[in-house]
Amino acid sequence: MNGNATDVIVVNDLRKVYDEQVAVADITFTVRQGEVFGLLGPNGSGKTTTLETIVGLRRPTSGTVTVLGFDPMRHRHRITERVAVQPQSATLFPTLTVWETVQLFASFYPASREPSELLEEVGLDDARKVRVKHLSGGQERRLLIGIALVGNPEVLVLDEPSAGLDPVARRRLWDVIERQRQRGTTILLSTHHMDEATQVCDRLAILVRGEIAAEGEPDALIREHTAKATVSFTIRSSQMPSDIRQLGITGEITSSETSQGTRISVVTDDPDAVLRRLTFVPGVHAFDYNIKHGSLEDVFVDISSNTTKP
Ligand SMILES: Nc1ncnc2c1ncn2[C@@H]1O[C@H](COP(=O)(O)OP(=O)(O)OP(=O)(O)O)[C@@H](O)[C@H]1O
Structure with a gap:
C-alpha cells in the first residue's frame, strides 16, 4: 500500500517483537499531510516502539513504514532534514548554555529557525544563559522541543511531549503544536493524557497491548463509545413530586438534597x-441545568474494559 500524495506517514501491518514480547501487533494507520495525529495508550502499549520504528531507530519484525514516501531505515539520509524527533529523553551537552545548544543545532540545517524567536516560543527565553546541566526536567523537555523545531521540519514526531511539564507549560506546548500545525507541519505525538489528545489531535489511535483498539477523530470516538450523557437539574422541594417517576423522565436517576432543593441527575442516551x-411537567420549574457529554476518558475506559487480556 503506497497511499496517496497526502499520506505523509504510512504504517502498514507493523509488528515489532522483542525476544518473545510482542510490543506492536500488526498495526495499520496513516497520518495525512498537515494533521496532528495522536497515539494514545497506557504504559507499555507500544507507543514509543511505534514512533521509534517510524523514525528509523528500530527495524520492524514485519510490516512496512514509509515517511514522506521513504523507508526510514533504508533511506534515513533522505528524510533526516525533513523529519524532526523529540524523544522522551536525550543526552545534550551539559556545559553548553541553552542559547549555545540551540545555535549548535541550528548550524546543522541550511534554513533554520531564528534561535531567539524559537526560545521565546517554547518559553525558554529567560533561561538562554543557563547551562543545560542546571535546567529543570520541564525546561530540558522544552529545550528538546525547541531543538526538534529548529530545522523547520515537515514532519514532527513527539514522544510524550508533555511528560513532566506543569499545567502552564503544557498549555504553552499545546500552543507550540498549534502554531506548527498552522505552518503546515505534519505532527505525530504520543500521550497518556486524554485532555491533551482531545485538545490538540485531529485524529488519534488508541493503542492497547500493541493493537489499535480504536481510531478516529476525538469527537467521533466520544460519540461512538459514550452514547450516554448526564443531565442534572434542581427542583425546589415545594415542587418536588412524592415519587420521582411522576416527572416522566427515563434513564438512570439519582437525587440528593441541596440547600436549593432536590438535585437530580439522569444518565440517558437522549x-x-x-x-x-421537564418543560412540560405541570407545576415544576427545574433550574440550574447541566448536560455532561462523554469524554475521551470514558472512551478509554470503555475500550479497555472491552479489550480482553490475552
Ligand atoms: N528494548 C526493548 N526490549 C525488550 N522489550 C521492550 C523494549 N522496549 C520496549 N519493550 C517492551 O515492549 C512493550 C511496549 O513498550 P513501549 O515502550 O513501546 O510502550 P509505550 O506505550 O511507549 O510505554 P510508555 O508509555 O511507558 O512509554 C512493553 O511491554 C515494553 O516492556
Whole structure:
C-alpha cells in the first residue's frame, strides 16, 4: 500500500517483537499531510516502539513504514532534514548554555529557525544563559522541543511531549503544536493524557497491548463509545413530586438534597428528551441545568474494559 500524495506517514501491518514480547501487533494507520495525529495508550502499549520504528531507530519484525514516501531505515539520509524527533529523553551537552545548544543545532540545517524567536516560543527565553546541566526536567523537555523545531521540519514526531511539564507549560506546548500545525507541519505525538489528545489531535489511535483498539477523530470516538450523557437539574422541594417517576423522565436517576432543593441527575442516551419532558411537567420549574457529554476518558475506559487480556 503506497497511499496517496497526502499520506505523509504510512504504517502498514507493523509488528515489532522483542525476544518473545510482542510490543506492536500488526498495526495499520496513516497520518495525512498537515494533521496532528495522536497515539494514545497506557504504559507499555507500544507507543514509543511505534514512533521509534517510524523514525528509523528500530527495524520492524514485519510490516512496512514509509515517511514522506521513504523507508526510514533504508533511506534515513533522505528524510533526516525533513523529519524532526523529540524523544522522551536525550543526552545534550551539559556545559553548553541553552542559547549555545540551540545555535549548535541550528548550524546543522541550511534554513533554520531564528534561535531567539524559537526560545521565546517554547518559553525558554529567560533561561538562554543557563547551562543545560542546571535546567529543570520541564525546561530540558522544552529545550528538546525547541531543538526538534529548529530545522523547520515537515514532519514532527513527539514522544510524550508533555511528560513532566506543569499545567502552564503544557498549555504553552499545546500552543507550540498549534502554531506548527498552522505552518503546515505534519505532527505525530504520543500521550497518556486524554485532555491533551482531545485538545490538540485531529485524529488519534488508541493503542492497547500493541493493537489499535480504536481510531478516529476525538469527537467521533466520544460519540461512538459514550452514547450516554448526564443531565442534572434542581427542583425546589415545594415542587418536588412524592415519587420521582411522576416527572416522566427515563434513564438512570439519582437525587440528593441541596440547600436549593432536590438535585437530580439522569444518565440517558437522549438528553434532549429529558429536557423536553421537564418543560412540560405541570407545576415544576427545574433550574440550574447541566448536560455532561462523554469524554475521551470514558472512551478509554470503555475500550479497555472491552479489550480482553490475552
Ligand atoms: N528494548 C526493548 N526490549 C525488550 N522489550 C521492550 C523494549 N522496549 C520496549 N519493550 C517492551 O515492549 C512493550 C511496549 O513498550 P513501549 O515502550 O513501546 O510502550 P509505550 O506505550 O511507549 O510505554 P510508555 O508509555 O511507558 O512509554 C512493553 O511491554 C515494553 O516492556
